[in-house]
Amino acid sequence: MTQFMGELTLYRPGTAGYEDARKAWNLSVNHHPAWIVVAQTAHDVSEAVRAAAAEGLGVAVQSTGHGTIRPADEGAALIITSALKDITVDPELQRAWVGAGLKWGEVVAHTQNYGLTPLFGSSPTVGVVGYTLGGGMGWFGRKYGLATDSVVRLEVVDAQGDILSVSADEYPDLFWALRGGGGAFGVVTGMEIQLYPVQTVYGGNLLYPIEMAADVYRFYREWIKTLPDEFTSSIVLMNFPPLPQVPEFLRGKSALMVRGAYVGAEEQGVAYIQPWLEWRAPMANMFQTLPVSEMRAISNDPVDPMPSATNGTYLRELSDDAIDTIIRYGLGQGGQPPLVFAEVRHMGGAISRVSADANAYSHRDETLNLVMIGVAPTPEAGQFFQQYTAKFMQELGAARSEAVYANFLDGEEAQRRIRAAYTAAKFERLTAIKAQYDPQNRFGYAFQIPVK
Ligand SMILES: Cc1cc2nc3c(=O)[nH]c(=O)nc-3n(C[C@H](O)[C@H](O)[C@H](O)COP(=O)(O)OP(=O)(O)OC[C@H]3O[C@@H](n4cnc5c(N)ncnc54)[C@H](O)[C@@H]3O)c2cc1C
Known part of the structure; x- marks a missing residue:
């Protein structure tokens, strides 16, 4: 009943x-x-x-x-929280109040009416709060930073059930902890976020055959050294599923995709892509001027529910050995690959310029982020994915950082490895704030921050 x-x-x-x-x-x-x-x-x-x-x-x-x-x-x-859908925009201050039930696609559709954009991620159906509390790395990352760095105020229900307004001036320690520390301290019901005056980007994908993979990675490694903060990019080894909606020449095949978005004039964006075109002609060049509301096309993430598995790590470098490992594991080591894709995202820029003490998000000096996604229709498939990706990361050796980005972990892997998302000092501070605001670990289903 x-x-x-x-x-x-x-x-x-x-x-x-x-x-x-x-x-x-x-x-x-x-x-x-x-x-x-x-x-x-x-x-x-x-x-x-x-x-x-x-x-x-x-x-x-x-x-x-x-x-x-x-x-x-x-x-x-x-x-x-999915019914908490209130949204208001203050065009003067270039800020929005967003309810905790909104998804990024819904927020962008609204803020675009004012010529403004929030710092959303690759998927329009990801929720604004979970994404933001874990960091929030999207196509504006190098230009404007992480979503968590653009939070002005949060409305939070604490462990007593009290509704708190949390900002740099009110409950500053809680404000510090939530931005990067996730939902371990309370339930966020809404947040005020900074918006940015962007209406279009020059974005898309270059598609290269898998046979060229090693050369494409090496070219990417040099190319990103030439990019300004206005260009955020990634390189993806994609195993396309054998589905009818995939173009026939890619169906059931693997390919390399160089993707990203340039915030600025189209001619300049074209100029940054030109070295690729002069180097080797791609199978397809899908870079074009895109309204911000169409940027979902860059990653084309699945929208419908699916049994997914995620794992990740920061990378110190894209060394030749690391490239070889990514290709081998990305392609399944000669067997059926459990990965749908392995993506290396280029970070740095504005993300690394925020003061290290600003909030709980750590590892601002890491500039390459590997995320691996698989399909796990059964618990056994999920376990196999985790074992496979653990071995993959181990074989990356010195190229792999010990640190991890919290948003690219989920399930048991997130429970096990969350400590690596923080510096030791920040983790210590998080446990002290946890003891103050949630001494009984009421919110123990979020990132596992122990009570000090
Ligand atoms: C297809 C896909 C694409 C992605 N792309 C990106 C990307 O480009 N960049 C990036 O940084 N991350 C990305 N992520 C990771 C994503 O940001 C995290 O998985 C995030 O936690 C999802 O938030 P959610 O609210 O949608 O999910 P949920 O599963 O609903 O929430 C995840 C967790 O967040 C916490 N949480 C959510 N809402 C609240 C709240 N109101 N109060 C307190 N805690 C809360 C809870 O601990 C909850 O368990 C992607 C994930 C997927 C599956």
């Missing part, structure tokens, strides 16, 4: 609402909480946190289910 508690509707196991609400975008995630609330307001979130505390339950939070760290079990209440 659906249960009502005050103004809240709790979905317990066995109700139709429960089955619908516990679904995640990542179909390999299986939430099974004691009950679920689909919050309509910050007040609902507050009530739900208090109700969970009264029953001795932990609190798990989901907006879209793109980045579940620890699925909600019977010891947790699951708060769904």
